[in-house]
Amino acid sequence: MRPHNFSAGPAGLPEAVLERARAELLDFRGSGASVMELSHRGPVFMQLVEEIEARLRALMAVPDEYAVLFFQGGATLQFSTLVWNLIGDADGGDYVVTGLWSDKAQRVASALCEARVACSTQRPDGGFDRVPAPADIDIDPDAAWLHYCPNETVHGIEFPYVPDAGAVPLVADYSSSILSQPVDVSRFGVLYAGAQKNLGPAGITLVIVRRDLIRPPTPGTPAILSYAGQAGRDSMLNTPPTFAWYLLGLVLEWVEEQGGAEAMATRSQRKADTLYSAIDASNYYTNAVALDSRSRVNVTFDLAEPERVGAFVAAAESAGLLALKGHSAVGGLRASLYNAVSQQAVDDLVAFMTEFERTRG
Numbered sequence: 187m188r189p190h191n192f193s194a195g196p197a198g199l200p201e202a203v204l205e206r207a208r209a210e211l212l213d214f215r216g217s218g219a220s221v222m223e224l225s226h227r228g229p230v231f232m233q234l235v236e237e238i239e240a241r242l243r244a245l246m247a248v249p250d251e252y253a254v255l256f257f258q259g260g261a262t263l264q265f266s267t268l269v270w271n272l273i274g275d276a277d278g279g280d281y282v283v284t285g286l287w288s289d290k291a292q293r294v295a296s297a298l299c300e301a302r303v304a305c306s307t308q309r310p311d312g313g314f315d316r317v318p319a320p321a322d323i324d325i326d327p328d329a330a331w332l333h334y335c336p337n338e339t340v341h342g343i344e345f346p347y348v349p350d351a352g353a354v355p356l357v358a359d360y361s362s363s364i365l366s367q368p369v370d371v372s373r374f375g376v377l378y379a380g381a382q383k384n385l386g387p388a389g390i391t392l393v394i395v396r397r398d399l400i401r402p403p404t405p406g407t408p409a410i411l412s413y414a415g416q417a418g419r420d421s422m423l424n425t426p427p428t429f430a431w432y433l434l435g436l437v438l439e440w441v442e443e444q445g446g447a448e449a450m451a452t453r454s455q456r457k458a459d460t461l462y463s464a465i466d467a468s469n470y471y472t473n474a475v476a477l478d479s480r481s482r483v484n485v486t487f488d489l490a491e492p493e494r495v496g497a498f499v500a501a502a503e504s505a506g507l508l509a510l511k512g513h514s515a516v517g518g519l520r521a522s523l524y525n526a527v528s529q530q531a532v533d534d535l536v537a538f539m540t541e542f543e544r545t546r547g
């Protein structure tokens with residue numbers, strides 16, 4: 187058996203997906219070539235991307251008024267891409283800052299436009315531990331967008347609600363929680379997500395945009411970063427990352443076989459409940475996030491003896507539990523429970539934690 191992988195990203199892929207990719211590697215659909223070796227504009231690959239879009243639209247119930255686009259450059263490049271595409275004649279957009287990633291998005295945007303902080307939950311000591319109450323988000327009605335991060339991967343903070351931005355388009359960085367539960371796409375102007383946590387490997391980024399927001403970007407914007415340009419050319423203004431796109435398709439097929447976003451939500455909740463219950467029941471492990479803001483998919487935790495974090499990580503690795511070290515910005519430990527992480531993996535982690543607490547490693 188392969189070890190359990192709790193990496194925050196690039197994250198473990200479902201084993202069935204890896205097996206399928208291996209089986210198809212040398213000859214994709216009878217073409218005599220690997221999917222990596224086919225022209226992206228050829229009929230075999232074009233057929234594949236059509237299937238992938240249809241599958242994604244079905245899994246996320248994406249309304250027809252939304253375009254499904256793929257970009258390179260990760261979620262990070264979308265921080266500026268969204269500014270160039272959405273700003274129009276406005277001065278800028280509003281930001282809800284709840285952790286490292288929404289903070290980064292706001293900082294990148296502030297070099298390009300007015301990126302007003304509509305709300306920040308940062309503590310005086312620099313840390314983050316909760317989402318705001320809906321009423322604390324102070325939206326400028328003239329903002330061209332309101333940006334937030336539904337799940338803060340580093341801090342383990344997740345919104346239990348979708349903010350109401352009124353007439354202002356809501357933009358969400360869904361990188362770490364996409365397809366972990368059903369989402370009402372019609373609430374958003376733009377949703378984007380790097381693939382390497384819940385959708386596939388690194389190298390491809392999903393962007394879902396309401397079509398009325400697709401217009402010519404700010405003059406000077408590189409053509410490949412134009413929503414309009416990519417929408418008009420099947421997200422193929424240049425050579426796309428074909429192998430990553432293919433793997434993303436296999437992951438979507440796997441999610442569909444498992445029962446779709448609803449099934450992922452049920453599993454996610456159960457995995458999170460298992461781990462948080464173990465943390466809460468112990469005096470040795472702690473989680474610092476407000477109860478209503480705890481992430482279902484990135485569980486951050488600390489030890490009563492912080493100096494033993496290294497020993498915990500090393501012992502866990504020897505026990506077949508990989509990548510539990512917290513992000514360097516916050517330290518401590520973090521277990522990422524994305525779709526490919528099984529309930530068994532979480533049960534094994536909890537058993538390990540109990541034993542580590544008892545024996546102190």
Ligand code: PMP
Nearest residue numbers: 260261262287339359361362380
């Ligand atoms: N946003 C969030 C919520 C993330 O978790 C990450 C990556 N960990 C990023 C943005 C940055 O993504 P990328 O590395 O794909 O640019």
